[in-house]
Amino acid sequence: MGNLAVIWRRFAESVSVVAFALMFSGFVIGIFARYVFNAPIAWSNELCVIGYVWIVFWTSDILLKERQHIVFDVIYGWFPPAGRRAVAIFISLSLALVFLAAIPGTYDYISFLGRRRSMLLHVPLQLVFGCFLIFVVAVVVNALRRLWQLFRPGWEQHL
Numbered sequence: 001m002g003n004l005a006v007i008w009r010r011f012a013e014s015v016s017v018v019a020f021a022l023m024f025s026g027f028v029i030g031i032f033a034r035y036v037f038n039a040p041i042a043w044s045n046e047l048c049v050i051g052y053v054w055i056v057f058w059t060s061d062i063l064l065k066e067r068q069h070i071v072f073d074v075i076y077g078w079f080p081p082a083g084r085r086a087v088a089i090f091i092s093l094s095l096a097l098v099f100l101a102a103i104p105g106t107y108d109y110i111s112f113l114g115r116r117r118s119m120l121l122h123v124p125l126q127l128v129f130g131c132f133l134i135f136v137v138a139v140v141v142n143a144l145r146r147l148w149q150l151f152r153p154g155w156e157q158h159l
Contacts, residue, residue, distance in 0.1 A: 012062050016055060023051025043120040050118070050128050057135040061142055084159045089150050096143035099136050106133050 026047030034040040076087055110133050114126035149158040 009063075012058070016059050016063060019051045019054035019058060021051075023048050023055065026051060046118055046120045050121075050123065053128060054131050057131040061135055061138040066142070066146065081156055081159060085150055085155055088159060089147065092143045092146045092150065096140050096147065099139040099143070102136055103133075103140070106136050 026044040030041060030044030030048070033044065076084060079087060110126055110130055113129055114124055116125045117123060118125060118128060146158065149155060
């Protein structure tokens with residue numbers, strides 16, 4: 001199981017690296033074309049946007065752990081550990097239910113986007129925004145995993 005987790009983590013990191021390289025390449029090409037050749041190219045901006053969309057949705061709940069996200073937890077800190085556990089259970093359950101309810105609509109819309117292409121690069125929009133469906137599923141899986149951890153012995157370390 002540990003070996004599979006390492007392989008998955010490396011794969012997820014590789015996808016993020018490719019998306020970042022795609023975005024950065026588009027950025028550099030766009031600047032170079034505009035300021036060196038004085039001939040701006042529009043497709044470089046679209047390449048940056050596609051890379052950015054993948055970076056944001058792919059890394060948000062696949063690579064980043066919950067503690068690595070920026071949170072506003074002033075009120076959460078006022079509670080004793082048992083109260084924080086109750087709040088964490090409520091939040092995790094709410095996230096799981098809301099995002100689980102969003103899966104069919106998200107899948108339907110991304111399927112619809114398969115018939116459309118981006119304006120300049122002609123990339124299928126299903127490919128561009130398919131990472132959002134992966135993100136939604138990852139939120140559900142991680143929320144259920146956190147619920148599992150909060151109901152087991154040793155839950156204090158998962159607050």
